[in-house]
Amino acid sequence: MAPTTRQRKRGHDPESVLSVAVGVFNERGYDGTSMEDLARALGVTKSAIYYHVPGKEQLLARALDRALDGLFEMVADERASAGPAIERLEWVVRQSVRILVERLPYVTLLLRVRGNSRTEELALERRREFDRFIAHLVKEAAADGQIRPDLDPALVTRLLFGTVNSLTEWYQPSRGSADDLADAILLMTFDGLRV
Amino acid sequence: MAPTTRQRKRGHDPESVLSVAVGVFNERGYDGTSMEDLARALGVTKSAIYYHVPGKEQLLARALDRALDGLFEMVADERASAGPAIERLEWVVRQSVRILVERLPYVTLLLRVRGNSRTEELALERRREFDRFIAHLVKEAAADGQIRPDLDPALVTRLLFGTVNSLTEWYQPSRGSADDLADAILLMTFDGLRV
DNA sequence: GTGTTTACCGAACATTCGGTCAGTTGACAA
């Protein structure tokens, strides 16, 4: 046997670095994560990271774009703009859950952004634009008389998407499909828990 | 004359430092906040902070205790343990909203803790204990046949308190009282949005 | 075998971090 270690030069690329980095960001928080932490998680030294990506903030920017692009692709779909408002809202909630589950680490990171840097501010602004779209949709459904009139549409928007977004706090792929989750959320929020 | 209270110079005390610090922590995140940031917000130099409090992590610990103490005082109340489970659950949700509103900055900070230090781990463990109490309560209500049987009680627990906790993301005192908020949340989650 | 490219290491960089400490200030007591 050759004593020389014949370890395969697996090697990273920008994609694998991003995916590992986002995982660590979500465990320790972006500001709580050092490049040393990332290096350890990747099994390389700090400097190796800079061979693949320009720096820490770029990692954040790419991750946030991945989440936001998913959300904006959805609201660009015809099904978000045509038909009865209540059905569009239901569809958008369902799709939001789907995106949240599909891109869980990226969306999780997005929902924790506080605006500490230019990168974060830009992401926050895009997110607010998405939120405005949803708020408008709820308002339409309320105007159509499709949701209970004794609740302020703006409040409903916040609570509804508070519920959806809280998935990032506990969801694991083993805990059910996106469709089952969306069913449960729509059942609770639209029809109520009480028997 | 023996004055029992000594006239103090204008300045800060541990309480005012804590309250300003928690505000900055919530704006920029705990790890994203430097002692220099705190000093600027307090209008003093960095070293003045150490005259009033032992350090950054102690500020976090005190803030987290303030949130957790409120939650545990509530579950220690008789009304959380006696009577029909569904009514206890309703009461606990209502009180949770109240505490969240009363101690908003402290609870906000608590809900963002990731376990990066011993202090954060201890807070996380106490929080999990609170969550276990709620989960048990929902399970009891489900066993009593008081909430719809087609939803997993563990899932309901997460969604219900995901909704409640999402208040920290947007609530401002000008946006209504804790009671009004609790009404809206209970209306949506227990009776449903749809007309 | 030689040259080039890929993927990395180790050492260093300037800066910022949380924290310490000797000294200063000014209100008050005596």
Add this chain to the structure above:
DNA sequence: TTGTCAACTGACCGAATGTTCGGTAAACAC
């Protein structure tokens, strides 16, 4: 007037931060 003391300041420390850079072993191209 003098002394005390709460409430600071400013200079500083070692460690950690994100980033740069010169070098290099291994894989590949010819």
